[in-house]
Amino acid sequence: MRAPTPHAFSLAVALSLVAAAPLSAQTTPAPAPAPAAAPAANGPIDRIIAEGTQKSEVMRFAAHLTDRIGSRLTNSPGMRQAEAWTQDQFRALGLTNVHKEGFDFGRGWWVERASVRMVSPRPIQLTAIPIAWTPATQGTLTAPVIVAPIRSADDFAAWHGKLKGRIVLLSAPGEGSEPRTPAFRRWTEEELQAFDTFRPERYDPDGTRRELAKLDFPRQLDAFLKAEGAVATATQSVRDGKLLHGSAYRFARGDTPSLPGVEIAAEDYRRLARLAAAGDAPVLEIQSDTRYDDSDVKAYNVIADIAGSDRSGAYVMAGAHLDSWAAGDGAVDNAAGVAMVIEAARILSKMPKPKRTIRFALWNGEEQGLLGSLDYVERHIATRPTPNPPRTGLARFIGWDLDWPIKPLPDHAKLVAYFNLDNGSGRVRGINAEGNTAAVPIFKQWFAPFASMDATMVANRKVGGTDHLFFSAVGVPAFQFIQDPLDYGSRLHHTSIDTYDHLKAGDMQQGATILAAFLWNAANSDAPLPRQPIPTEPKTETPK
Amino acid sequence: MRAPTPHAFSLAVALSLVAAAPLSAQTTPAPAPAPAAAPAANGPIDRIIAEGTQKSEVMRFAAHLTDRIGSRLTNSPGMRQAEAWTQDQFRALGLTNVHKEGFDFGRGWWVERASVRMVSPRPIQLTAIPIAWTPATQGTLTAPVIVAPIRSADDFAAWHGKLKGRIVLLSAPGEGSEPRTPAFRRWTEEELQAFDTFRPERYDPDGTRRELAKLDFPRQLDAFLKAEGAVATATQSVRDGKLLHGSAYRFARGDTPSLPGVEIAAEDYRRLARLAAAGDAPVLEIQSDTRYDDSDVKAYNVIADIAGSDRSGAYVMAGAHLDSWAAGDGAVDNAAGVAMVIEAARILSKMPKPKRTIRFALWNGEEQGLLGSLDYVERHIATRPTPNPPRTGLARFIGWDLDWPIKPLPDHAKLVAYFNLDNGSGRVRGINAEGNTAAVPIFKQWFAPFASMDATMVANRKVGGTDHLFFSAVGVPAFQFIQDPLDYGSRLHHTSIDTYDHLKAGDMQQGATILAAFLWNAANSDAPLPRQPIPTEPKTETPK
Known part of the structure; x- marks a missing residue:
């Protein structure tokens, strides 16, 4: 292992001769600079x-x-x-x-074909996408929805017995939002300068362990929903404007969800939630023809x-x-x-x-x-x-x-x-x-x-x-x-x-x-880029 | 017919007494105002x-x-x-x-179910909607696309013989755009003031007649596409960001298009056009289950x-x-x-x-x-x-x-x-x-x-x-x-x-x-709102 010491760097030095050309602000004439070498073509x-x-x-x-x-x-x-x-x-x-x-x-997965419709109280094609690595519906699945924003295993008891035969809407719907800043922009010079703000590394092993513990919740939820007889899950896109993501982290071979799952555009999801709250439990028809590839x-x-x-x-x-x-x-x-x-x-x-x-x-x-x-x-x-x-x-x-x-x-x-x-x-x-x-x-x-x-x-x-x-x-x-x-x-x-x-x-x-x-x-470069020491286990956690 | 003359308006006058309360800017003390009548609760x-x-x-x-x-x-x-x-x-x-x-x-129309997929060169569900009043596909229609931005009857000859069996992409695809201003905004006071700008009425009967003449092009195009053996039409949404409209004006009873038609989200449409230009004519699968109601x-x-x-x-x-x-x-x-x-x-x-x-x-x-x-x-x-x-x-x-x-x-x-x-x-x-x-x-x-x-x-x-x-x-x-x-x-x-x-x-x-x-x-109000004279045929057209 090479010790990580800063090195003089010849190309950098050469360039600095150009970049740091003297800018005289004096009122007396500056001495004529020495003739520069002709730049290499x-x-x-x-x-x-x-x-x-x-x-x-x-x-x-x-x-x-x-x-x-x-x-x-x-x-x-x-x-x-x-x-x-x-x-x-x-x-x-x-x-x-x-x-x-x-x-x-783990396994491969793709969407061959997908469609989500509301069939009751009125027909409307919803904007939706199968959630990554969820299984297919095996043809068309038709069932009423229930809005059940289950956030942790502590919520399971409250929903016990209520999900059978339902498409479970797992997101809390919230309310619509409007973009009040331009979607497209470039950094200003001020913003770029503000990036030059060093903050010491923050190690938080307790926080890390809490994050790790949360990773098991999706599997617990999947098992709960299956045991309760739910037939599919639906989540709300995190963005408005009918944008979809379909992203979810269920990838290991054999560790795929039991239930078909779709992400529904926010506008469509909130409509379902409002109709459900108004007493009409909407009925959805989901066709999710997803495929796995376990060949490699x-x-x-x-x-x-x-x-x-x-x-x-x-x-x-x-x-x-x-x-x-x-x-x-x-x-x-x-x-x-x-x-x-x-x-x-x-x-x-x-x-x-x-x-x-x-x-x-x-x-x-x-x-x-x-x-x-x-x-x-x-x-x-x-x-x-x-x-x-x-x-x-x-x-x-x-x-x-x-x-x-x-x-x-x-x-x-x-x-x-x-x-x-x-x-x-x-x-x-x-x-x-x-x-x-x-x-x-x-x-x-x-x-x-x-x-x-x-x-x-x-x-x-x-x-x-x-x-x-x-x-x-x-x-x-x-x-x-x-x-x-x-x-x-x-x-x-x-x-x-x-x-x-x-x-x-x-x-x-x-x-x-x-x-x-x-x-x-x-x-x-003559010398490699300067290196920092290999990090060692922090003795104390950085104050929060 | 009542002559349209301006009238004094008692409620307005009453309110003006409140609104126009004197604001003294003098340095000498203003005389004490007469005691106002107590406002009516x-x-x-x-x-x-x-x-x-x-x-x-x-x-x-x-x-x-x-x-x-x-x-x-x-x-x-x-x-x-x-x-x-x-x-x-x-x-x-x-x-x-x-x-x-x-x-x-004319006839009623609605979408019972709709799906548009690209099946070649790769499977992907497109964001699309049937165009209002277009007929159903009668099951699933599968065909390759051709990009044919036909803008007037003058273009028909150039496309003769090329459209048979094709889904005809009628829009010129253009390029993507990005929103550089906030989508959501309110008027500023300056903008509101700028609305107070009277412009005389503009009559342009020749322009009107030209607009009327254009109204027949959709029917001509429909007849041309049908005669050429095209199987469906597709247009590009006029907005980016996967927003759809599906709006078109074909409403009179018996005057509906011959061919199924879908509007495809701009991002999806442009992808089709680029793939077609690159040599892979994409194949689409369209299911457009639209319905008519001629009962009233x-x-x-x-x-x-x-x-x-x-x-x-x-x-x-x-x-x-x-x-x-x-x-x-x-x-x-x-x-x-x-x-x-x-x-x-x-x-x-x-x-x-x-x-x-x-x-x-x-x-x-x-x-x-x-x-x-x-x-x-x-x-x-x-x-x-x-x-x-x-x-x-x-x-x-x-x-x-x-x-x-x-x-x-x-x-x-x-x-x-x-x-x-x-x-x-x-x-x-x-x-x-x-x-x-x-x-x-x-x-x-x-x-x-x-x-x-x-x-x-x-x-x-x-x-x-x-x-x-x-x-x-x-x-x-x-x-x-x-x-x-x-x-x-x-x-x-x-x-x-x-x-x-x-x-x-x-x-x-x-x-x-x-x-x-x-x-x-x-x-x-005591008197009705003031009226203007009934317009008469303009003797001269307003200068453009």
């Missing part, structure tokens, strides 16, 4: 910018992933196609070591390299998750990131051989708890003690900070930096430095050529939620870019309108170009 | 405000119309229920002369009165259209207006007998060209010469200003004022005076008690588009209130999310109360 970053902005293929990659393949739920037929097609793309670009790495996941319960990450000249085995890495939820085509989440990663590989495939190897990873199982990147980290980078009993699935994600110490594996020292893209199709405005203060000035220099393309901010904060997390957690420099939000969070994230239509081509070209430049810089 | 307007804001039932009316009855396409089963239920409500409130007035319309081709307006003490037969009137399109529940368009009209009737039913009769009208066929209010005007208020051949349906609406002279009928002189509500559930912020300059100061006085409820603006402009139009066009004082836009235009108007969820109860209580107050004032 077609420097590597200029070549990357030309390739990425003039010959971009990023939208071709995105179109195939979204329009042609569509949703890529982990282990679904779409995801299997995507695993194969992305490997083909990397091979066609001349990358080496193209392969997939499997990890235990492993999920696969896709890996591809641009081999470096350095024989030490050092490498830099970019990643994005290839899997998605199933309501839309997984466009901003995250065909956008995947297309930018492949496009960065395409751009860099036109460049001379880098010093360090550049690795590209397309993760699987991200939506179920960063499982693909976690597998990569545990397989190659570092391990933690296995608890007894071992945690699986989402519990691995939630419980990751309970197990100490971290034991580095051989790649820990070789992986110089990991860069992640998972914030939609908005242009890159900066990067989160994850508390790596020595990396901050280096990143600022790397962004210098991109100031005119709106990318400048280096925010020394930690962010979570996506695939750099487990790298960062074991002390590898791992970073997520800051991207303009656009309408990612306001209406696209996991929804039925996460389609190609809402990808922004100009933004994605910029993002892929910057990713390529960062990878080039990280692969070719 | 429980004056009529205070009673109306108390009833409308403390005992409101407006949301009960709205809930039944939207949740329970749902969409009310002219002559559909929902609209038949609404015709009956609203009469029941008026009777239950003690109103008299409750009846319906029928006019020729008349559509009915609902009329109800609060009888006045005056024996002259003079009356004031409020109206809103009861019919809707079929994609949502017709909530903001226009259960909101209907509920406010019925609630105004409820409030006024608690008041002493007014001087003039107060009439309530719920119109039918508004969405197909203000046909219900046009029928009322032609039946009771004024006639125009019948062209040869007579115009029907939408052509009656479009061609209304071609036929002169206007001949008043007996009710022309009796109808003192007509007030319309058709701008959603937003609170009343003012009223459009329609060029009736003498009414402006009167309305300002009528709004005086509502300044603290945000309603103040009297804008002397003409507005069109809804059921006051034909009254105003024949010289009866007829007005549409100004309401806050909320998200009516941005996402609710005619869409699949026009449901009860998006009605604003507080706003609707305010609106119903103000409508009741205006009706009370108009019914009880």
Whole structure:
């Protein structure tokens, strides 16, 4: 293991000579500056910018992933196609070591056909989607609804005997809402600056254990509903405007719900709840033709390299998750990131051989708890003690900070930096430095050529939620870019309108170009990016 | 016919004494004002405000119309229920002369069940709705699509021979868009002031004739598609975000399209178009179980009165259209207006007998060209010469200003004022005076008690588009209130999310109360509202 010390960084220093050109505010004439060396024509970053902005293929990659393949739920037929097609793309670009790495996941699932209608008190087709991994209805199921917002096992007694033969509406309906801010927006400079706010890591093992304990409730609820004779479940979409998600976390092989389940658009769900409250228990007709595939319960990450000249085995890495939820085509989440990663590989495939190897990873199982990147980290980078009993699935994600110490594996020292893209199709405005203060000035220099393309901010904060997390957690420099939000969070994230239509081509070209430049810089710098120590078990919990 | 002269108006004058209380800006002490008469406790307007804001039932009316009855396409089963239920409500409130007035319309239509799937190149359930009045598919129709944006009969030759066996995608797909302004908003004071902008009436008979000529294109297109062997049509929703409309104007009995037709959500439609352009002609499976009802081709307006003490037969009137399109529940368009009209009737039913009769009208066929209010005007208020051949349906609406002279009928002189509500559930912020300059100061006085409820603006402009139009066009004082836009235009108007969820109860209580107050004032004023002359054929067209 290499000691994580900050290094002087020659490319950064070279760039700083340009960026820090003296701005004289004195009234006396400044001495004439020494004549600058003529800038090198077609420097590597200029070549990357030309390739990425003039010959971009990023939208071709995105179109195939979204329009042609569509949703890529982990282990679904779409995801299997995507695993194969992305490997083909990397091979066609001349990358080496193209392969997939499997990890235990569970069954595949998809929707072949689905329809939810209210048939009484009046016929109306509802906007609805089967909840991921729920079983089929075996033809058409017709039953009255009951609104039973069961929040914990403590509520079971109150509903005992009332659910037989019913479609159980599990969400509390609430009231409609209206969007009072623009759905589509970009960060202001003030907002970007506010991101530069370091907060110490917060460890909360008691909170983690409480979260883990809650994970069993869906199974308890499923067993209760089955025992009570309920025939199906329905939940309300968390968004208004008839947007659907259908996302739920029930993935392990053999651990799928007993009852068919659908998510119903908020407007349609609330109408059902109001009619039920008014005395007319509406009758629904559900046809949910969902399918399982148990032929291969492993999920696969896709890996591809641009081999470096350095024989030490050092490498830099970019990643994005290839899997998605199933309501839309997984466009901003995250065909956008995947297309930018492949496009960065395409751009860099036109460049001379880098010093360090550049690795590209397309993760699987991200939506179920960063499982693909976690597998990569545990397989190659570092391990933690296995608890007894071992945690699986989402519990691995939630419980990751309970197990100490971290034991580095051989790649820990070789992986110089990991860069992640998972914030939609908005242009890159900066990067989160994850508390790596020595990396901050280096990143600022790397962004210098991109100031005119709106990318400048280096925010020394930690962010979570996506695939750099487990790298960062074991002390590898791992970073997520800051991207303009656009309408990612306001209406696209996991929804039925996460389609190609809402990808922004100009933004994605910029993002892929910057990713390529960062990878080039990280692969070719004299010294690797500064590192932080491997985290050790915190002695005291951070005050709340 | 009574000459339309401005009259002094005693209630207005009385209110002006309160509103115009002297505000002294002098430095010398103002003389002590004469002691004011003690205000009358429980004056009529205070009673109306108390009833409308403390005992409101407006949301009960709205809930039944939207949740329970749902969409009310002219002559559909929902609209038949609404015709009956609203009469029941008026009777239950003690109103008299409750009846319906029928006019020729055409067949009823509704959607019993509908599903549109892409089955190739991959299975995905599309968000789609049958287009109003299109025929059923007779089971499931499976066929490949072709994108053929046929805009006029001139395009037919280019598509000859290419459409056989195809589902014809008739819209040009365009590109996705993002909402950059808030969907939900209220008028600013500046915007309200800008409405006070009088523009002279614009007559454009040549333009009208061109519009009339275009009305035949849908029939030509239908005949062409049928002759070419196309199997169905599809259009793209005009809004993004998976909102649907399904609205189309094909209503006359026996004049329904030959081919099943669906409107597909923009995101889904564009995906089809992109896949088709990429070489994979997608195959759709359409099940459109639509139904016709030819048992009664008349559509009915609902009329109800609060009888006045005056024996002259003079009356004031409020109206809103009861019919809707079929994609949502017709909530903001226009259960909101209907509920406010019925609630105004409820409030006024608690008041002493007014001087003039107060009439309530719920119109039918508004969405197909203000046909219900046009029928009322032609039946009771004024006639125009019948062209040869007579115009029907939408052509009656479009061609209304071609036929002169206007001949008043007996009710022309009796109808003192007509007030319309058709701008959603937003609170009343003012009223459009329609060029009736003498009414402006009167309305300002009528709004005086509502300044603290945000309603103040009297804008002397003409507005069109809804059921006051034909009254105003024949010289009866007829007005549409100004309401806050909320998200009516941005996402609710005619869409699949026009449901009860998006009605604003507080706003609707305010609106119903103000409508009741205006009706009370108009019914009880010493002199009727000032009138304008009956329009005569313009000698010259207004310059464009």
